[in-house]
Structure formats: structure tokens, C-alpha cells
Amino acid sequence: MDLFSVRKRLDEIDAQLLDLFCERMRLAAEVAAAKKETGRAVFDPAREREKLAAVADRAPDALVPQAVALFSLLMSMNKAEQMRILAAGDPQGAAEDARAALKPADEPFPARASVACQGVEGAYSQIAASRLFRLPSITFFASFDGVCRAVRDGLVRYGVLPIENSTAGSVNAVYDLLAAYRFHIVRSIRLKIDHNLLAKPGARLEDIREVWSHEQAIAQCAGYLERLGVRVHVCENTAQAAEAVARAERDDVAALSSRACAGLYGLDVVDEDVQDSDNNYTRFVVISAEPEIYAGATRASLMLTVSHEPGSLYRVLERFYALGINLVKLESRPIPGRDFEFVFYFDLDCPVSAPSFIELLNSLGDVCERYWYFGSYTEVL
Template sequence: MDLTAVRARLDQIDTQLLDLFCERLRLAGDVAAAKAETGKAIFDPAREREKLFGVAKRTPEEYRPQATALFSLLMSMNKAEQQRILAAGKPDSISAQARASLQPVDEPFPATATVACQGVEGAYSQIAATRLFRTPGITYFGTFEGVCRAVRDGLCQYGVLPIENSTAGSVNAVYDLIAAYRFHIVRSIRVKIDHNLLAKPGTDLASIREVWSHEQALAQCADYLDSLGVRVHVCENTAQAASAVAQSERTDVAALSSRACAALYGLDVLASDVQDSDANYTRFVVISAEPQIFPGATRTSLMLTVSHEPGALYRVLERFFALDINIVKLESRPIPGRDFEFIFYFDLDCPVGSASLATLLDALDDVCERYWYFGSYTEVL
């Protein structure tokens, strides 16, 4: 059989496959209705296992991996369709809540707002806030929890918090607080972090015996600090370290901080850009007590847990693949007190108005133990 004939036969087979695939998805409505009536869960592991076993037994051995992968994906698509159908009439579904929080197309992200930040003037969170809002009214708090309480209690409309660093990874405490307070991410920005060694005027670099800063800044400059042979002291944030050095009577201490803090606190720059990596960025997010999705949102953030069993994470990833949703971040961390179980952070690249995202938001319950939808937003670069 020549190539033209082979391709013609493949086209015939593909047409049959497509027709059968569409019919299979249409039957998802009948399956969903039957399960809703009987109270059965969407995910039936015994049925799925039996189905895949039968597929493997009927498939020639050399094609078994491909066949089981294909049918696993088909079942995942079918389950997602069932979830979509069942959620369609529920006003409290995640997708319905997301649609309800969409702002009018002529309502841009606010230029002026009251904003809570952790730290003091000159902190990187303040730098992020002034880039996110044209004229923010900033109130400072000593802890991330303080920022969250201010937003929860209505003292500030928004909070700005660091959520991820390109070298140190996710800020787990912030993820946990967003989940605990049921906050929503409405914007994010990447800020280039350039650490500078700051000291009182007239101080010589050779006289420095101790460096103060936030623990992540100290970690990001570990090689440089090792070369100096200095001790380190952890502060709440980099700007607070600069303020403390300025107020200290010691002449052998310096701070790792932003260049803006040098002018702000009357310090000299002893060394510039001392971080170990030039590609050092921190992502900051804007949190809100109320769900808000502004026009043009393409980034979605989720946090979820899965059961401790083989294939648990695969079923989640398979659902993303089935819906053609791009994952731009996947990170895990252990769940305290639960051996070998993990929390997973996902950032997705998908327009907020897409049918795929709406389906996904209503189609995760059967493939994970629990998940949090943090919101859909625009990331400012």
C-alpha cells in the first residue's frame, strides 16, 4: 500500500474515531444524571481500574502502554465533562463564582487604593506596591499576618505580599495565609531584587564583622557573605535591617538592602548587586478580601492536596492536559505532620473567559482531596 492509500485509510479511521469520541462525550450527560440520581461519585476507581485492565488484556502487548494511556485520557475527559454538566446549574460552583467576580471591561485595575505592606519604608514590598498602584496609600505592618488582618478587617483595600522568589522558591507562609483567610489574588508583579551592602557613612568594608538582613536576602547572598567572613543576623525584612543599622551605635555592622534604603536611611553603599545570581526576582501578589477579576486576566493560581496513593498527581496533571491548559508553575512542599504527603502549587496560563478554565475549576474535586482557587489575574512584568 503506497503512502497516499495509507493516508486515505488513516483519514477514514480518524473520522470514525472523532465521531465515536463525540458520541462518548455526549453520553457523559447521561452518566452524570445517573450518578447524581444515585449519589455516586464522579470518580469510580474500581470501575476505572477494571476498564483499563480490560483494555490491556484486549490489546496486543506491544501496544498496551499506548492503549492504556489513551483510554485513561478518554476517561479523564469524560469525568471533566460530567463535572462541567453537574456544575452548570449550580450558582455556587467555582466557575460561577469566578464569572460573578469578573469586573466590567471598562473598569481597569485601580490606580489609587489603600494598601497594606509588611515591613517599613524602603522594603521591596513597598517598591512593588508603588509599581502596582500609581498612588497607593501604604500602611506598614510587622508581619504577613498583620497585612492579612488589615485586609480582612477593612483597614486596607488590598495587601501586597511576596509569594515566590526565583532562587528561594515559594513563600509557604503566604500561601497558607491566603488559604486560611480565603483571600483572592487580583494582581501580581515580578520585581528584580538587587541587594546592596549598606553601612553608616565613613565605614570601611574591611571593618564589617556582621551583616543584618532578612533570611532570604542572606541566603541569596551566601557566597558573597562567605567571602567576607562575617556573621549574619536575621531581621524581619531588608528595609528594617537598614533602619536598624542606621540607628545602631556600632560601626562594624552593615545591612543587605535595596539601594533606595541608602538614601532613605542615610547610609553609604559599600558594595552593589552582591546577590549570588543576577536572575534574582521576587513575585509579589495583591490580595483582596473580595473576589475581583480585572479585564485581561490570563494567570490563575491554585493550591491543592492529593491522596497518598500511586497515580494521584498524575490524575491531576492528566486533567490539565485533557483540557489543554498550560502549567507555568508546579511546586510541592510536605504537609506538616503527614508523612510523604504534599501540597502542590499551580500557576496556569489560560484566559479567564475560556471554557477550558471554567471546566477545570469545576472538575478538580474528583482528582484531589482539596483545592483552593486563589483567583485569576494579570501578572505585570
């Protein structure tokens, strides 16, 4: 056969495949109705194994992997459609929560708000808050947990917390707190971080014997500190480190902190931009006790757990793929008290109003043990 004839035949086969696919998806409604009536779960692992085994038996040996992958995807899309049908109108579903939290299109993100930050004036969290809000009323707390308790107790409307760094990775303590408090993310920002070595006026770089800072800043400047040959001391916050150096009765200590802290605490910059990578960004999130979704939100965050069995995470990822949703972050954390079991955090690039996203929220319960939708939001760059 010549190329034209081959392509014509392929088009004919594709047309048949499309008709059969559409018919298969239409049957999902009947399957969903039958399962609802009998109380059976959408995901039937025994039935799925039998189907895939039958596919493998019928396919030529050279095409078994492709055939199994194709039918696995078909079944995933069918299950997602069943879940969408069963979850439609569920007042307690995550999709309905997202719709209820969506603000009117003409309501902007607040310019003024009460905000909790960890540290003291000059901390990177405060700098992030000042970029996120035009006129924030900031209250400082000694720890990340203090920020969360302030939001939980209604002392402030929002909290601003660092969640990941391009050099040092995720801030695991914040992920654990998000899971514990079940907060909602309403905004995020990527802040360029330039660490500076701050010391008392007149101090010289060669005189510095000890450097104080937050553990994340220390990790981001690990190579520099090793070359400097100094001892390191971990503080609660980079700004608190600068404040402590200013109060110290020693001239051989310095703080890794922002340039703004030099002016705030009367210190000199003895070395600037000392982070190991020039591409050093920290992502901060705005958290709230109640869900708030503003127009234009394109990023979403989820937390979920899966059963401890082969293929459980694959079924989740397959659902993202089947719905055409872009996964931009996957983070795992051990579940306390459960050996070798993990909770997974996902960041997705998908508009909150996209039908595929609503379908995902309605169908996730089929592929995981439980999940929590942190919210959809805009990330400020």
C-alpha cells in the same frame, strides 16, 4: 502499500475515531444524569481499573502502555464533561464565583487604594506596591501575618506580599498564610531585586564584620557573604535591617538592602548588586479578602489536596492536559498533622473567560479531595 495509500487509510481510521470519540462524549450527558439520579460519584475507581485492565488484556504487548494512556485520557475527558454538566449553574461552584467576581471590561485595576506591606519605608514590598498602584496609601506591619490580619479585618483593601524568588524559591510562610486565610490574589508583579551592602558613611568594605538582612536576601547573597567572611543576622525585613544599621553604635555592621534605603536612612553603598545571580526576581502578589477579577486576567492560582493513594496527583495533571491548560508552577507543602500528605499549589496560564478554564473549575472536584480557587489576575512584568 505506498505512502499515499497509507495516508489515505490513516485518514479513514482517524475519521472513524473522531466519530466514535464524539459519540462517546455525547454519552457523558446520559451517564451524568444517571449518576445524579442515583447519587453516585463521577469518579468510580473500581470501574476505571476494570476498564484499563481490560484494555491492557486486549492490546498487543508492545502497545499496552500506549493503549492504557489513550483510554485513561479518554476517560478523563469524559469525566470532565460529566462534571461540567453536573456543575452547570451551581451557585456555589468555583466557576460561578469566578463569573461573579469578574469586573466590567471597562473597569481598570485601581490606581489608588489602601495597602498593607510588611516592613518599613524602602522595603521591597513597598517598592512593589508603588509599582502596582499609582497612588497607594501604605500602612506597614511588622510581619506577613500582620499584613494578612489587616486585610482580614478591613483596615486596608489590599496586602502586598512576596511569594517566590527566582534564586531562593518560594516564600513558604506566605503560602501557608494564603491557605489559612483563604485570601484571593488580584494582581502580581515580578520585581527585579538588586541587593546592595549599606553601611554608615565612611565605613569601608574591609571593615564590615556583620551583615543584617531578611532571610530571603541572605539566601540570595549566600555565596557573596561566604566570600566576605562575615557573620549574618536575620531581620524581619531588608529595610528594617538598613534602619537598624543607621541606629547602631557600631561601624562594622552593614545591611543587605535596596539602594533606595541608602538615601532614606543616611547610609553609604559600600558594595552594589551583590546578589549571587543577576537574574534575581521576586514575585509579589496583591491579596484581598473578596474576589476581584479584572479584564485581561490570564494567570490563575489554585490550592488543592488529593487523597493519599497512588495516581491521585496524576489524575489532576491529566485533567489539565485533557483540557489543554498550561501549568506554569507546581508547589507542594506538608499538611500539618497529616504524615506524608501534602497540599499542592498550582499556577495556570489560562484566560479566565476561556471555556476550558471554566470547565476545569467545574470538574476539579472529581479528581481531588478539596480545592480553593485563589483567583485569576494579570501579572505585571
